Amino acid sequence: MTAADGDDGPNGIVRYSISSGNEREEFRVDPATGAITIHQPLDYDTVPEYRLNITASDLGFEPHHATAMLTVTLTDINDNAPVFNQTSYEAFLPENTPPHSTVYCVQAHDIDSAKNAVIQYSIVGGSGKDVFSIEPKTGIIFSKTSFDYEELNTYIVDILAANADSPMYGSTKVVVHITGKNEFYPRFMQPVFHFDVSESAEVGTSVGIIQATDQDAGDDGVVFYLFVGSSNDRGFSIGSETGMIKVSRRLDRETQNRVVLTVMAKNAGGIRGNDTDEAQVIVSIQDGNDPPEFQQAVYDAVISEGASPGTKVIIVKAVDKDVRPQNNQFSYSIIGGNQGHAFKVDPATGDVETTSQLDRETVPAYTLTLGAIDTGSPPQTGTTTIRIAVQDVNDNGPLFDPPEVIGYVMENEPPNTSVMTLSAMDPDLPPNGAPFTYRLVGGRQKDLVTVERQSGVVKTTRSIDREMTPQLDILVSV
Secondary structure, three states, X not given: OOOOOOOOHHHHOEEEEXXXXXXXXXXXXXXXXXXXXXXXXXXXXXXXXXXXXXXXEEOOOOOOEEEEEEEEEOOOOOOOOOEEOOOXXXXXXXXXXXXXXXXXXXXXXXXXXXXXXXEEEEEEEOOOOOOEEEOOOOOEEEXXXXXXXXXXXXXXXXXXXXXXXXXXXXXXXXXXXXXXXXXXXXXEOOOEEEEEEEOOOOXXXXXXXXXXXXXXXXXXXXXXXXXXXXXXXXXXXXXXXXXXXXXXXXXXXXXXXXXXXXXXXXXOOOOOOOOOEEEEEEEEEEOOOOOOEEOXXXXXXXXXXXXXXXXXXXXXXXXXXXXXXXXXXXXXXXXXXXXXXXXXXXXXXXXXXXXXXXXXXXXXXXXXXXEEEEOOOOOOEXXXXXXXXXXXXXXXXXXXXXXXXXXXXXXXXXXXXXXXXXXXXXXXXXXXXXXXXXXXXXXXXXXXXXXXXXXXXXXXXXXXXXXXXXXXXXXXXX
């Protein structure tokens, strides 16, 4: 680039410079010749055009300037490859979707100019290479066939985005998930299931497993089990996902020896019609070793304390409803409350008898625990309670209380003066105890006193001289 100056000498010498539009110093100008050269690499995709202000100045004492605008337009080259914004994408396609259905649309970007940013898409690999196609210009992926979720449910498609007639390209992959549809319904492997369980099985004991199948894969093939109607109150529970039937309460073969349960198999969610299946479960309850049962929980009996040893007190009765002989044979035994071993029971008949003389004043009542113990393995014991009241007999005489009685009287007191009041006790119950009758039966001075029969009050019969009779000795019976 040149400029002309008509002056001679130094005033005619021109110097060139770039005054603006060259902030990054992409260009340089030769001060003497005005030749412009490239100083930094140029990038069309960053700055496609430059506007440079070129200044020409002379060397005069007061220099003069001239400016010119130089427009530099860059031409683009294909120096950028197409780029996807993700290294992989995920697409979802329901099974049984007809062929030629749209699956996904991928899109790459090229920052080159339009003529160098033409992109062509192609499938170059992956497990889905032969079952998917892609529209070269739009990047829309289509299915080439119909898919079965149960056969294969994940495909990988490797996608290439390339410029035409250029080695520049970008790549990504699309993971296509085939989603399932609930095509099939649960079906039990058999219409009736048979199980056995002992009536003595503990709560939580496993009875058996039922099973239904569903040809769907994934969540649509998960089977749930539940009891129908009154089957929920028959003493059993079922695992909703396992089909495991367990004992939920104590069983009693003697009450019910066979239970019929109705079980439904279904998929998740609500019931929409005939999308379920039902089966019957027949549980036979086998005989377990139940304990014998007494006819009464409590027996009451009365026995006189005067009864001789071997006297029958009461007969108890128990029954065992078990079927197996080793489980329904039992014997009676006193297992508690038998103080002093005062009673015994006949192991076979349940007759309870006394074994020794009873004493109501020592033990007025007994509470026996009687057991019926069977011969099962392990043996089971049923129990009952016998309450025995001991009746009183007049087997104890009265005793003076206190036993040594001392009275006092002043000499010369008139007749009928009270000397003392006798008292007695008897451990027997009325009427074998109080009230008592007192009687004067002897003593050297028995003529000097009297005893009132009912009250036991001792009184003098005359005035007594202490110097002649300092002490009165009398004998009283009660």
